[in-house]
Amino acid sequence: MGKLIKYEIKGTYRYILGVLALVLILTTGIYAYISNTNEGSAFGATFIGLSVLVIFGTALSTFLYIVGSFRKELYDDRGYLTFTLPLTGNQIVGAKLIVSLMWFAILGIVIAVYNIIMALSFSPVELNISELFSMIKNMGIPYKEFIIVAITGIISGVTTLILIYLSMALSRVTFRNKKIGGFWFIIFLVLSALITYSQVKIAQFLPYYIDISTFKVGSGYMLSNNFYISTNENGIIMSGDFGNMLFNIPSFIYSILMGVLTFLGTGYLIENKIDL
Amino acid sequence: MNNIIEIKNLTKNYFNKRALDNLNLDIESGKVVGILGPNGSGKTTLIKILTGLLRQTKGEITVDGHEVGIYTKSIVSYLPDRNFLYNWMKIEDAFQLYKDFYADFDEKKFEALLDFMKLDKSMKIESLSKGMHEKLNLSLVLSRNAKLYVLDEPIAGVDPVARDQILDAIINNYNENSSMIITTHLVRDMENLFDDVIFLKDGEVVLQGSAEALREEKGKQIDDIYKEIFGE
Numbered sequence A: 001m002g003k004l005i006k007y008e009i010k011g012t013y014r015y016i017l018g019v020l021a022l023v024l025i026l027t028t029g030i031y032a033y034i035s036n037t038n039e040g041s042a043f044g045a046t047f048i049g050l051s052v053l054v055i056f057g058t059a060l061s062t063f064l065y066i067v068g069s070f071r072k073e074l075y076d077d078r079g080y081l082t083f084t085l086p087l088t089g090n091q092i093v094g095a096k097l098i099v100s101l102m103w104f105a106i107l108g109i110v111i112a113v114y115n116i117i118m119a120l121s122f123s124p125v126e127l128n129i130s131e132l133f134s135m136i137k138n139m140g141i142p143y144k145e146f147i148i149v150a151i152t153g154i155i156s157g158v159t160t161l162i163l164i165y166l167s168m169a170l171s172r173v174t175f176r177n178k179k180i181g182g183f184w185f186i187i188f189l190v191l192s193a194l195i196t197y198s199q200v201k202i203a204q205f206l207p208y209y210i211d212i213s214t215f216k217v218g219s220g221y222m223l224s225n226n227f228y229i230s231t232n233e234n235g236i237i238m239s240g241d242f243g244n245m246l247f248n249i250p251s252f253i254y255s256i257l258m259g260v261l262t263f264l265g266t267g268y269l270i271e272n273k274i275d276l
Numbered sequence B: 001m002n003n004i005i006e007i008k009n010l011t012k013n014y015f016n017k018r019a020l021d022n023l024n025l026d027i028e029s030g031k032v033v034g035i036l037g038p039n040g041s042g043k044t045t046l047i048k049i050l051t052g053l054l055r056q057t058k059g060e061i062t063v064d065g066h067e068v069g070i071y072t073k074s075i076v077s078y079l080p081d082r083n084f085l086y087n088w089m090k091i092e093d094a095f096q097l098y099k100d101f102y103a104d105f106d107e108k109k110f111e112a113l114l115d116f117m118k119l120d121k122s123m124k125i126e127s128l129s130k131g132m133h134e135k136l137n138l139s140l141v142l143s144r145n146a147k148l149y150v151l152d153e154p155i156a157g158v159d160p161v162a163r164d165q166i167l168d169a170i171i172n173n174y175n176e177n178s179s180m181i182i183t184t185h186l187v188r189d190m191e192n193l194f195d196d197v198i199f200l201k202d203g204e205v206v207l208q209g210s211a212e213a214l215r216e217e218k219g220k221q222i223d224d225i226y227k228e229i230f231g232e
Helices: A002-036 A042-075 A089-122 A129-139 A143-174 A183-205 A249-272 B043-051 B070-075 B091-101 B107-117 B130-142 B160-173 B187-193 B211-218 B222-230
Strands: A208-211 A217-219 A228-232 A235-239 A245-248 B003-014 B017-028 B032-036 B058-063 B076-079 B148-152 B179-184 B196-201 B204-210
Touching: A002 A042, A002 A089, A002 B091, A042 A089, A042 A143, A089 A143, A089 A249, A143 A183, A143 A249, A183 A249, A208 A249, A245 A249, B003 B043, B003 B179, B017 B043, B017 B179, B017 B196, B017 B204, B032 B043, B032 B187, B032 B222, B043 B058, B043 B076, B043 B148, B043 B179, B070 B076, B076 B130, B091 B107, B091 B130, B107 B130, B107 B160, B130 B148, B130 B160, B160 B187, B179 B187, B187 B222, B196 B211, B196 B222, B204 B211, B204 B222, B211 B222
Parallel strands: B032 B179, B032 B196, B076 B148, B148 B179
Antiparallel strands: A208 A217, A208 A245, A228 A235, A235 A245, B003 B017, B003 B058, B196 B204
């Protein structure tokens, strides 16, 4: 699998670097413009508007480019090479998944860090990074909650990506020789809806929560009287009346299990069902 | 002699079309076998099942005693009828990929073949002409010391000079201990290569045997037998 990852990276890094360069240049432009003008002008507004549009457009096309690289294997001639390599379906899906995640992470982190640097260097007030950190420390950021949200966010991203792959593979298996653009997206929406719905049901039937701040486990009402429910791909998080965050354990386990099943299902489909 | 390929009652349907119809076929190890037939006769379908790109609807197929899977992919060197290399690659990258994935890849052989084909490692895949593509793909495929070579239409659509070069490369680099399957409808150019021939029509074997014996029996070249069968 490592070898396939190597060729995946080699095949896509130029595009990703190009995207990064474009976004960073536009971001610099926006910051520089904002910090150097006191009053708005038509030119400035157009420049910022266009830059923001280009950044959004780039984000969307990059997402489609990264996700679409799996689809290319299923529909383009390159599949003749990939699918005759002595690799299992899981190894192929795994390599695709790891490289996609890596690009999303690199793009996200670099752009975020660059924005922080820009904000600091163009800021009218002199800010010192160590002061900034001590300020954040003193504000008392809820680390545990922050970490849990980050972890669930990452898992949610991974499961969504695998579900997209499964939808593409299913769409290829259903309409063997016809390339129906975007059909995978309908399959994806249906599957997502089914998974989320079953997560809510599981949370209702098995209301066992963990309170992130105290690590106490119990049913939702035992831990808190009033709570707010939010659902994402990856489980159900609840906020209690003291600002505590409650986390539904069964639905979390279920979503991880679904992620694993989706992965294995995709590997099985491309190894045993797809006709090129 | 044992068989490198055994096929029993192999059927492949596409929706309502039958591409292979209850095919039974054994291919002996160490032979060069021509699978002959016009477009749509089922040649490519058979090859794609053999290489794991298609699944049969019914029947069994084994390669070197194994069902098609990772093992068979590691011993079969396959030349598809299209440009299967990744577009971003240079010849160097394709060479590295073959070296990485196939333990039987022979670097020296590849260098010699590239030289013979007048190709250079720094060339970009995207910029190659149809004939150069075919030469590069064949160089990669023949540089493996595979148990079985599967060449799908290796000379279709290339000019006569490239065609001769490709045929020479096949003859010079074929390894006696291996087996080779070549599909083609350009029979005249290739018939001297074949030990055995199989005529495929509408997904069924209509005639098969040793090329030499068929020539003697019918008093004709394989090319003329082909025309007789498919020329109606």
